[in-house]
Amino acid sequence: MSCKQIKEQFIDYLDQNLDQGEYQNVETHLKGCKNCSTALQEFKTIFEAINNDTLELPDSSLKVNFEQMLQNEKAIVNTPKVVSLEKRTLSSWKTALQIAATIALVILGYYYGKNQNAESFSKEIAVLEKEKIEMKQTMTISLIENESASKRLQAVNYAEEFEKPGNDILKALINKMYYDEHINVRLAAAEALAKFSDAEMVRKALISALDKEQDPSMQIELIQILVSIQEKRAVPSMEKLLQEEETPDYVKDQVKVGLPSLI
Secondary structure, three states: OOOOHHOOOOOHHOOOOOOHHEEEEEEEEHHHHHHHHHHHHHHHHHHHHHHOOOOOOOOOHHEEEEEEHHHHHHHHHHOOOOOOOOOOOOOHHHHHHHHHHHHHHHHHHHOOOOOHHHHHHHHHHHHHHHHHHHHHHHHHHHHHHHOOOHHHHHHHHHOOOOOOOOOHHHHHHHHHHHOOOOOHHHHHHHHHHHOOOHHHHHHHHHHHHHHHOOOOOHHHHHHHHHHHHHHHHHHHHHHHHHHOOOHHHHHHHHHHHHHHHHH
């Protein structure tokens, strides 16, 4: 397995959600790959920060009023959270810890109410799964804003794991594709966004990126993505590249290869 594939399995590896064969593959790779071992350790640090956060145990009244407690926690969790894409701050970590604390409280509530009927049980399992995904997304956004280019690149790779990422994840990836100073991070962000091209905001962002991008390698990546997703609205942007004298010949050749399939 490649390093990218291994890193995409980090979260499930730490959660022990891999089958025996997948787990063994990750273990074998980590023993022989220093970069992946270091990346895993950095990711584990985040989980340890959450696991070591001190939580007050609920008193007996919580057991009696479990339903009320759960509703209150749901209200807190559903309160919109604004994540800044302009500046990395400690508030991102605080948010992650708050979400983790909420998950812990809901788990305790579940055990108090474990004698409820099967329908109630299924609903609470769904709540736990939802909160787990939200926590992972918050942590990924925090990593995307890291000062280290290598960590930002790792975070972009983590973001590809989400089947249906929230708008905050998509906006963070778009921000990296537009403005990151390292071309490898911009390329990885564009590749990740291609996976989520069903979203209209993603398609528009890819076209906009092609309009403003000056790096030839990034231009070629965007052209290939837009052709692969059959985004016909990108035709004017590609034709513009053909008309501009400063566009490298090999970029124009890429446009000539892909453009006919969009017209």
